[in-house]
Amino acid sequence: MxxxxxxxxxxxxxxxxxxxxxxxxxxxxxxxxxxxxxxxxxxxxxxxxxxxxxxxxxxxxxxxxxxxxxRFPRLKRLSEFNLDVVPTIAPTQLAALASGTYLDAGEPVVLLGDSGTGKTHLLIGLGLAACEQGRRVRYVTCAHLVNELVEAADERALSRVVGRYARLDLLLLDELGYVQIDPRGAELLFQIITEREERASIGIGTNLPFSEWGSVFGDPRLVAAIVDRVTFNAHILETGTQSYRLRTSKTTSRSKKTG
Structure with missing residues (x-):
């Protein structure tokens, strides 16, 4: 029974x-x-x-x-980032960003440094931390986003795409400076950045100092407007000029030898 x-x-x-x-x-x-x-x-x-x-x-x-x-290209955690080889970033600064308080205030984060210095690792780490806090996140390269916006504009779907990006809690825009952007693409990218101003955070990884962003966007007035928006109340981290990957490999090799 x-x-x-x-x-x-x-x-x-x-x-x-x-x-x-x-x-x-x-x-x-x-x-x-x-x-x-x-x-x-x-x-x-x-x-x-x-x-x-x-x-x-x-x-x-x-x-x-x-x-x-x-859509992270790979998963990288902030805890895996070796701050010993990037002394320009304070552990307290990274810990504060990991907590996500900048997201509540809609503050930007800009990572400045040469190729291979850990910018993408940090962007992904910040994005992953935000996901685990319940935030909506999207990682995209600058070139990919511009191409997506241009295609959307050609297909009369720009407002829908801009709206989708506007709803994100954190937009991670990587590799700004690696590809020159034509005037139309620059204006569309500016629209995305403006939609997020003081409302939702954007994280940018770039290999160029702000003074050289004119080589990417061309129009001096547009460059000034973009820099103004992404630096206002921003957290700016400089990753330096020496390859993070190379230094981390050397540190790991030395640790294995001493062990």
Missing amino acids: SARTDTAAQAAIGAAARELHLPTVRTEADRLAEIAVRERQTHLVFLAEVLATEVDERSERRRQRRITEA
């Missing part, structure tokens, strides 16, 4: 879980019930465990979805 009752209960739980869109309850109910019997849990404790498992699983799925939607 008990076995038939349990079988009926399992079927009822499965049907109800599907109706209520509770997939974790459906898959985990039996296992949690066995634990409840073994640990002599009350009905309320068992119910709390079942619901907590569903909530935790949903939170994990949302976290994974945010990370996927961010």
Whole structure:
């Protein structure tokens, strides 16, 4: 009789879980019930465990979805960044950014440094930290974003694309300065930046000092307007001129030899 009752209960739980869109309850109910019997849990404790498992699983799925939607080229965490080889960045400064308070204030972050100095690692690390805090993030190179905007404008879909980027909590714009942007693309990129001004954060990785941004955008007035917007209340981190990857490799090699 008990076995038939349990079988009926399992079927009822499965049907109800599907109706209520509770997939974790459906898959985990039996296992949690066995634990409840073994640990002599009350009905309320068992119910709390079942619901907590569903909530935790949903939170994990949302976290994974945010990370996927961010389109990172690879996953890099801030904790993996070796600050010893980039002394221009203070640990307290990086820790403050990792906390995400700059996102609440809609403040920009600009990473200045030569190629290979860790700018992309830091951008991805900041983005990943933001995803894990429940923020909407997107990583994109400057050239890719400009191409996307130009195509959207040609297809009369620019407002939709601009709106999608405007809804992000953090836009990570990497490799600014590697490719020259024509006047039309520069104006479209300016529109994206303006939409976020003092409202939502933008993180920029560039190999050029602000004084040389004119070589990318051309129009002096547009350059001045862009620099003004991305530097107002900005967190500016200089990663230097020596390759972070090379120095990290040397540090790792020395550690292995001494070990």
